[in-house]
Amino acid sequence: xxxxxxxxxxxxxxxxxxxxxxxxxxxxxxxxxxxxxxxxxxxxxxxxxxxxxxxxxxxxxxxxxxxxxxxxxxxxxxxxxxxxxxxxxxxxxxxxxxxxxxxxxxxxxxxxxxxxxxxxxxxxxxxxxxxxxxxxxxxxxxxxxxxxxxxxxxxxxxxxxxxxxxxxxxxxxxxxxxxxxxxxxxxxxxxxxxxxxxxxxxxxxxxxxxxxxxxxxxxxxxxxxxxxxxxxxxxxxxxxxxxxxxxxxxxxxxxxxxxxxxxxxxxxxxxxxxxxxxxxxxxxxxxxxxxxxxxxxxxxxxxxxxxxxxxxxxxxxxxxxxxxxxxxxxxxxxxxxxxxxxxxxxxxxxxxxxxxxxxxxxxxxxxxxxxxxxxxxxxxxxxxxxxxxxxxxxxxxxxxxxxxxxxxxxxxxxxxxxxxxxxxxxxxxxxxxxxxxxxxxxxxxxxxxxxxxxxxxxxxxxxxxxxxxxxxxxxxxxxxxxxxxxxxxxxx
Numbered sequence: 001x002x003x004x005x006x007x008x009x010x011x012x013x014x015x016x017x018x019x020x021x022x023x024x025x026x027x028x029x030x031x032x033x034x035x036x037x038x039x040x041x042x043x044x045x046x047x048x049x050x051x052x053x054x055x056x057x058x059x060x061x062x063x064x065x066x067x068x069x070x071x072x073x074x075x076x077x078x079x080x081x082x083x084x085x086x087x088x089x090x091x092x093x094x095x096x097x098x099x100x101x102x103x104x105x106x107x108x109x110x111x112x113x114x115x116x117x118x119x120x121x122x123x124x125x126x127x128x129x130x131x132x133x134x135x136x137x138x139x140x141x142x143x144x145x146x147x148x149x150x151x152x153x154x155x156x157x158x159x160x161x162x163x164x165x166x167x168x169x170x171x172x173x174x175x176x177x178x179x180x181x182x183x184x185x186x187x188x189x190x191x192x193x194x195x196x197x198x199x200x201x202x203x204x205x206x207x208x209x210x211x212x213x214x215x216x217x218x219x220x221x222x223x224x225x226x227x228x229x230x231x232x233x234x235x236x237x238x239x240x241x242x243x244x245x246x247x248x249x250x251x252x253x254x255x256x257x258x259x260x261x262x263x264x265x266x267x268x269x270x271x272x273x274x275x276x277x278x279x280x281x282x283x284x285x286x287x288x289x290x291x292x293x294x295x296x297x298x299x300x301x302x303x304x305x306x307x308x309x310x311x312x313x314x315x316x317x318x319x320x321x322x323x324x325x326x327x328x329x330x331x332x333x334x335x336x337x338x339x340x341x342x343x344x345x346x347x348x349x350x351x352x353x354x355x356x357x358x359x360x361x362x363x364x365x366x367x368x369x370x371x372x373x374x375x376x377x378x379x380x381x382x383x384x385x386x387x388x389x390x391x392x393x394x395x396x397x398x399x400x401x402x403x404x405x406x407x408x409x410x411x412x413x414x415x416x417x418x419x420x421x422x423x424x425x426x427x428x429x430x431x432x433x434x435x436x437x438x439x440x441x442x443x444x445x446x447x448x449x450x451x452x453x454x455x456x457x458x459x460x461x462x463x464x465x466x467x468x469x470x471x472x473x474x475x476x477x478x479x480x481x482x483x484x485x486x487x488x489x490x491x492x
Contacts, residue, residue: 027166027203027367030373031355034165036264036314037202038354039347041162041302042072042083043318043325044310046343047071049082057263057303059295060254063246069289071321076328077343081117084334086159087346088113090335093163094349099357100177103132103134110181117333119148120264120461122156127456128189131418136180139394142425144182145457145465149265153179153187154194154273155300158307161198163354167257168196168381170361172217176385185391191265192217194304195271198383200312203378210308216381227253227267233273243278248296249275260461261343263296272301276310284309284318315347316441340485398426405432409439417446421453425468427474444476455480 006446036132052073055064088109101109106128118126124146125138133143141148175195176188196217197210204210211228218225230252232247253267262268269319272294280287287309291302310318318325329341338345355374359365362377401422408419409432420443423429432440447453457465457472458479469479 041311044306047081048306050298055298064293076326095223121150165202171195416443
């Protein structure tokens, strides 16, 4: 591989305080060190993801027994939804200078680039975009039945921590903006937890401090907060026995009948990331190995944990470990995106976006001993978005969209198809069928032309998925032949 050139020793020059919880302060970090840490975080994320795919959904009722692990990518990396959705966003951000890509442009990016290699909440969001629904509505719980539990809030967030060094609030703001494309509620708390931890790993190597920072970014009423607190307590009680902690996690949070709702949900997977970090004790290999062993959606968890430790260690440290990592990021899933991408070039895109974000958050360029550095205004972690009340935001959605549905029933086929779907989700289909029968029939016919939407409805998991399936059947949209009412076998 051709790693970014950096100058050793790695030195961070701090002013005022390195404790991100203490509030406003500044740090100065040289450009080469910033590049090294971003590159390390990206490689850590990719290693956990791709080396972890063989362990995904393999260890559900008992932990894995992986005795040893050597990080490796002898053929280079390839695109996978754990990194390539963020790749699309980061490439756009770097090219346009937009920190927050407008919703309409996000839809354009998805329709062009994010058309395959997606599952669950993301696949469902893509279907909603085909109906003319834009983010963040594509991630609202009544419209997307995966949105209240899917771990997209975790595995599509790491890049946004990498571009916000020392700025957990900015990390959470940017991260939640993009994960809202597919999820809401508790998964958004997961976004705030992990983006804040990754952003703060540029400032401190203390894992307990990083977890404290993450918890400060999470709604204290949330289950995510309780999950993290539980794992920390169980670790304190059994500091040398991760399997006992695994059993405690399984006993409390494995509660959906060994279905996709369990192993694709935020509860077990958040616990697995925190557990692997605590028991890994800052050792990259051990942390990632344990993330595999904790199981459930193991590749996603290893990617998140690997990203955090990768930031702490940096890419230059990784190069000295003797691991075989070829500098390729092969595009197998994202049409229209570069076909000649490398890991290094992806890291350089992240670096450009990070510099942009730092400057827009009060930072500035300085020179220290002839070396270019960024003076970063560090931030106190804060819960920028608490849990909605009610969690599904149903009343707000009905208030905003019922008048629009009424109007759309008089529009073109694209409008009426969207109106039929929204009426289904917002419990208006019975009324409209009675009061406007001819228009409702035309709208239903228009929706039936979107066969993938009907399939997606009947392939959802969890209680909200079952409710939506029942409503769809009542409204005349039964499950297509050969589509069982279960989730997919592979979900990221």
